[in-house]
Amino acid sequence: MQGLAIIKPSSKLQLSSFILVAAAIMLLGLAGVAHGGGRRRLVVSGSEDEPCKKMTVYYHDILYSGNNTANATSAAVTKPAAALSTSHWKNGTYFGKLVVFDDLVTEEQALSSEPVARAQGFYFYDRKERYNAWLAFSLVFNSTAYTGTLNLLGADLMAEKTRDISVVGGTGDFFMSRGVATLSLNAYEGTVYFRLKMDIKLYECYV
Ligand SMILES: *[C@@H]1O[C@H](CO)[C@@H](O)[C@H](O)[C@H]1NC(C)=O
């Protein structure tokens, strides 16, 4: 309320300067960006139900297990501290384990289907009591459909059936994009492979 009161125009003079500032902000937004000779314009979604762009993709994590060198696309770079990761649950929660990945991302579920991007980044397990992780990565697009990156990060609250992480920015075809990605576990094979479904909705796009 206090914040609103500060910008609430209380006289005619203030009202007109308020409108000028608002108009200047809009013009800046509409000026767009030069890209490949073209000019793009910022589109901001006016409603949660109407993202300016959305896509569903599948993320495939094949963890290196000692004998899958040709196939693996991710590797643990730290070992969980055994005493900590088993302190609450004897089977272990991987607390302290960090995994770096360069994973395949496809439009269809199957690992063998057409790739649309690579997911390059890391996750780490960050709770002693149960499985829980934190993710940060770029989706790197290099196809006829898209080139550029989308940058995603946030808490991967594994106890939830679906969890939202932030799309904090982008480059190329995703210049300055922001939004939310909803993740859910879609399949897994022991500790070697898992597949996440990612529903990505952007609420700020340059088009
Ligand atoms: C790797 O080792 C596991 C168990 O140690 C075995 O089940 C699996 O078949 C092996 N995979 C390959 C590709 O050799």
Ligand SMILES: *[C@@H]1O[C@H](CO)[C@@H](O)[C@H](O)[C@H]1NC(C)=O
């Ligand atoms: C712990 O792991 C063992 C062996 O993999 C399994 O049989 C057991 O169900 C697990 N315990 C819990 C609580 O999940």
Ligand SMILES: *[C@@H]1O[C@H](CO)[C@@H](O)[C@H](O)[C@H]1NC(C)=O
């Ligand atoms: C993108 O694809 C082109 C054509 O296949 C290739 O030459 C280029 O190295 C790729 N770039 C990246 C970053 O993978």
Ligand SMILES: *[C@@H]1O[C@H](CO)[C@@H](O)[C@H](O)[C@H]1NC(C)=O
């Ligand atoms: C690679 O790993 C995936 C996931 O575990 C598995 O389905 C696939 O058969 C493996 N491919 C090869 C060539 O080992």
